[in-house]
Amino acid sequence: MRDEPRTGDETTVLLAALQSHRDVMLWKLEGLSEEEQRRPLVPSGTNLLGLVKHLANAEYGWFCETFGRPTEPLTDISEDPEADMRAAPGETTQEVVDFYRRSWAATDASVRELGLDATGTSYAGATVSMRWVLVHMVEDTVRHAGHADILRELVDGGTGHHVPRG
Template sequence: MTQTTDPGITGMPYAGGEKETLHASLNRVREAVLWKLEGLDDEQLRRPMTPSGTSLLGLVKHLASVEYGWFVESFGREVEPLWFDPYKGEDMSAADGETTEQIVAFYGRARAAADRTITELPLDAVGRPRWRDHAVTLRWVLVDLIEETARHAGHMDVVRELIDGGTGDHRPG
C-alpha cells in the first residue's frame, strides 16, 4: 500500500503503520500545544485563567513532566534532573524565576527523549512506572499520552480564547 501524508497536518500518515500513526497523532497534538503559546507575552502565558490556577505555561511544564515520566522513566531511560516536584503539583504552574524559554526548552527536551524511546522500542515493549503497581506497554503509553496531550491542548484552547479570543485545534494552512 502506498503511504500518503498530509504535510499540512504534521505529515499525518493516513495509510501508515500503527506505530507511525500513533506517533504522528501525538506530534499533531504536541504541535497544537506549542501553537497555543505563539504571539503571547510572558504575562499572558503565566496568567492563571481558572480558579485552580491553570495557565498556558503551567500546562506545557506539566506535559513535559508527564512525557519524561511515562516515556522515559517508565522504560528505564535517563531523565534529566527536575527542579520541581511533580508529585506535589509543582509541574502545573510556572514558578517565579522560571522563564518561558526554560519551560518551552524543557518541553522540547522531554519530547526528544520520548521520541527516542518511541523510535527505539517496539510497541509491545514493557515499562514499569514507579508510581503504578503494574507494567504498561509502549503502545498503551502512546495512546494515553495522545489522550493526555489532547485533553490539555483543549484546556489550552479555552485558556487562549479567554486571553485573546484565539481558537482552533491546529495552525491554519
C-alpha cells in the same frame, strides 16, 4: 497542522498524532506575553505555560522513567502534586518550551528504540506496554490541548484547534 499520515505502521501514525497536538500546545503560547502565558484564568489556577510544563514532565516520566531510560530532572511533586502545572518563579517560557522539545526527542527515541511491545513499570507500580503509554500520552495531550483552546480564548479571543498551514 502537520500532514499526518493516513496510512502506515502503528508507531508512525501514533507518534504523528502526538506530534500534531504537541505543536498545538506551543502554538497556543505564540504571540502572548510571559504574563499572559502564566495567567491563571480558572479557579484551579491552570495556565497555558503550566500545561506545557506538565506535558513535558509527563512525557519524560512515562516514556523514560517507566522504561528505565535516562531523563532530565523532573519537577518535584512530592510536597505539591500540582507543582508541574506551574512555571517556577524565574523559569522562562523559553526554558519550559526547550524542556518540552527535549522531552519529545526522548519520547520519540524511547518509542522507536524499544518498540510498542516493550513493557515498563509506571510510577504507580503497574506494568504497562509502550503501546498503552503512547495512546495514554496522545489522550493526555489532546485533553490539555482542549484546555489550552479555552484558556487562549479567555486571554485574547484566539481560537482554533490546529496550527494553521503556512
